[in-house]
Amino acid sequence: MILFIPYLICLVGTSSALKVMTFNIWLSGAEVTNGMEKIAKQIQNVNPDVVALQEVESPDVVTNLTLLLGDNWSGVHHCNSTYPDTGILTKHTIIPGTYVHVDYGMHVKIQLLDTKRQISFWSMHLDYRSYGPYACYNKLVNSEKQIMAGEMPTTCTGRVQNMVQLVTNQNFINQISKSNVVPVIVAGDFNVPSDEDWTEANRAEHGGWAFEWPATKILRDSSGMKDSFRELHPDPLADPGITWSTVNKFEKEWDYTIPEPEDRIDFIFYRGPLRPTSSFPYAGTGPLTPIPHQWGNEWPSDHYAFITEFQDLPVSDDPVDPVKSVDRKYINRHGRDALRVATPQCNAEIIDGSEERQGRSLSLSGEGQHGSEVK
Numbered sequence: 001m002i003l004f005i006p007y008l009i010c011l012v013g014t015s016s017a018l019k020v021m022t023f024n025i026w027l028s029g030a031e032v033t034n035g036m037e038k039i040a041k042q043i044q045n046v047n048p049d050v051v052a053l054q055e056v057e058s059p060d061v062v063t064n065l066t067l068l069l070g071d072n073w074s075g076v077h078h079c080n081s082t083y084p085d086t087g088i089l090t091k092h093t094i095i096p097g098t099y100v101h102v103d104y105g106m107h108v109k110i111q112l113l114d115t116k117r118q119i120s121f122w123s124m125h126l127d128y129r130s131y132g133p134y135a136c137y138n139k140l141v142n143s144e145k146q147i148m149a150g151e152m153p154t155t156c157t158g159r160v161q162n163m164v165q166l167v168t169n170q171n172f173i174n175q176i177s178k179s180n181v182v183p184v185i186v187a188g189d190f191n192v193p194s195d196e197d198w199t200e201a202n203r204a205e206h207g208g209w210a211f212e213w214p215a216t217k218i219l220r221d222s223s224g225m226k227d228s229f230r231e232l233h234p235d236p237l238a239d240p241g242i243t244w245s246t247v248n249k250f251e252k253e254w255d256y257t258i259p260e261p262e263d264r265i266d267f268i269f270y271r272g273p274l275r276p277t278s279s280f281p282y283a284g285t286g287p288l289t290p291i292p293h294q295w296g297n298e299w300p301s302d303h304y305a306f307i308t309e310f311q312d313l314p315v316s317d318d319p320v321d322p323v324k325s326v327d328r329k330y331i332n333r334h335g336r337d338a339l340r341v342a343t344p345q346c347n348a349e350i351i352d353g354s355e356e357r358q359g360r361s362l363s364l365s366g367e368g369q370h371g372s373e374v375k
Helices: 002-013 035-046 059-069 132-136 144-151 159-167 170-177 200-206 214-223 228-232
Strands: 018-024 050-056 074-077 085-090 100-102 105-111 118-125 184-189 266-271 274-282 305-312 349-352 360-363
Touching (some): 035 305, 050 059, 050 184, 059 085, 059 349, 085 118, 105 170, 159 214, 170 184, 228 266, 228 305, 266 305
Antiparallel strands (some): 018 305, 050 085, 074 085, 074 349, 100 105, 184 266, 274 305
């Protein structure tokens, strides 16, 4: 815990215009006792303005969390009712008619009550399969082509396809074009390291590899979004910002004797009139007992959450650089079909947890369905 003392000072010692948290809630709290209550408690301890959730196992999860969080909290989850996976919680106002989704994430626009400003907010959870660092620590892997086969598979969609689907979504493109007025934030569990993190300087820490992981590179290069943590902590050797994992320290299959690769795979990206003032991983203040003895932990996740605090900057009248075309090498192996949102058309609802309207749902459907945001 000594490593995170400076981050905890940041948590309690500053005020900000906007505090964002991304939080993979690990099977919705199922891997610790009283998991839902612990999720709510940790969110209350952080006191963020907006939370990007991942591993939302059912529509009831967001409902239950808003009730546990209480007055002024509302939320929305991905409208895939079989497995929502992504969700958003906020103390501010979710604007009806702004829901948009892609297969591995969702968006709403939020009205910030104190500043009268708005933000466009995405919660993303990219594909977990073929986790790249596993390949890099495999002594039989000797080419970047082998690593890329996990990021951009030809037999299914992978993290490259997930990210390309986001940055080519017309609603996302429109949001970036107006980001000089309405900031855009993309937060979530990307299940992949950053293209800025595996450098020559820390090659020895990564199985001997320096590698530009493509998902974050696509997001940065095409949309001009910035990684809030790396903006403040540019040296990945000095500040790795590890988020994986709090408790998954050794491989179960080898009787917990082989270490799990650690990395930063949870992110808060932004573009627009915001300036990050602090950014840090967070896992509460209690001990983190590893798997398989994690059930009593107060921290309910196998990830560290990530928190970034922002200050407002003046709105600009300058024209915004548009979203750039994605490098063809990232789309020519899977074609245009992978860019189409496969999730069936579905409705999303604002779930209100305030005392006088507990559990009430307000429709976000209509023009907000299936990737068509109301302007």
